[in-house]
Amino acid sequence: MKLDERHLVQLAAVVQAGGVTEGAAALGISQPAISRTLSQLEKRLGEPLFVRGKRPLVPTQLGKALAEHGQIILSASRAASEVIDSFRRGTSGVVRVGGSPFFMDGLIARMIAGFQDRYPDISVEQSYGYLTELRALLQSGRIDVAVCPVDVLDEGSGLEFSEILPGRNVVACSSTHPLLIKRKPTSGDLLEYPWIAPPPGSPLLADLRSILHSLGVAEIKIRFSGGSLASVLNYMTASNALTVLPHSVVFAFRKEGQITALPINIPHPDRSLGLLRLSAAPRIPAVDAFAGHIAEAFADLGQLIKRHEQAIVWGA
Incomplete structure (x- = not known):
């Protein structure tokens, strides 16, 4: 026998609330409407859903079993409504x-x-x-x-x-780099140290070439390339290598005290x-x-x- 899921939901609400009026209020429907539903359901089943003459309402064994299934549907419906509401919010x-x-x-x-x-x-x-x-x-x-x-x-x-x-880019180095002793490092100073090249495809790679051009440097010693940010930072802190990084990234790691920026003026990307x-x-x-x-x-x-x-x- 196929039953209307809405009827099971209404039955569950009445059983849970202990009364037709209370169940109707919980679902936001009228009391006469839910009474008609329960009456039609009993006629269709040929069995009573509630013990006659009991207040608050007491479900029969069949009524309780069907109400449990209705409660599952009701709970799922309410959960779905909460999902929709939270999604919209x-x-x-x-x-x-x-x-x-x-x-x-x-x-x-x-x-x-x-x-x-x-x-x-x-x-x-x-x-x-x-x-x-x-x-x-x-x-x-x-x-x-x-x-x-x-x-x-x-x-x-x-x-x-x-x-x-x-x-905004900077020339980054370890916080113990020898060039930090100098107040204003020169392009010649930069040539004395190896460099870390940004990964292929990174805009930083083009920025590195732009920086070298602005400093009149034709070529640098690339010692390490293609690494992740973690590997670049670990390599840099364990060496005297230089690299170009967004200033915001260097700033984000300032509290660790392991990397910093050289005090040198370089062109910033457009x-x-x-x-x-x-x-x-x-x-x-x-x-x-x-x-x-x-x-x-x-x-x-x-x-x-x-x-x-x-x-x-x-x-x-």
Whole structure:
């Protein structure tokens, strides 16, 4: 016998509340409507659902068994409603974020942890890539938002970009590097030490060439290349090697006291770090909440970085 699931839900509400009026109020329907449902259900079954003459209502053995099934449906329905409500509020869901490796590892990962302190029911799926790869992931719907440096977006790209931090690079080194003794290192000084090259495809690689050109340096000794941020930092702290890093990344590791920036003026890239999204993509509240959190975190961070630059990176 096939039963209407709504009838089982109404039966469960009455059994749980102990009365038809109370059950109707719990479901937000009228008392006459729920009374008709129970009467029709008893006629269809040919069995009573409640013990006659008992107040509050006492279910029969059959009524109790059916009410238990109705309670399962009712609980699932309420849970589904809560999921929908939290999704619409932006307090639950999944955020798929991609980003440039050094920024993701140096800055964004910590911000994701802070975001999930505020929104514990939102899970975050992270992936890595540079602009070309991230653009493809956005356009294919495999990520919701990218955090990456961008210079110029092609007209008609279908993407929207929100700046969160202007591009600022520094020559980074270990906090015990010999060049830190000098007040103003020269380009000649830079040639005396090996360098760490940024990974292939990274905008930092082009920035390194730009820096060398501005300093009149044709060639440097590349001792290590292609590493992750963790491997670059570990290598740098155990050697006298130099590298180019976003100032924000160096700033993020300032409290560890292992790396710093040389006080040397270098050209800054004509690009900004920001949030990249597909213009025509349907807005997902959880993604909007994530983007807002990252933008807010960088608004606070930007002022601290600016003061740090003025104090540490002389002449920048």
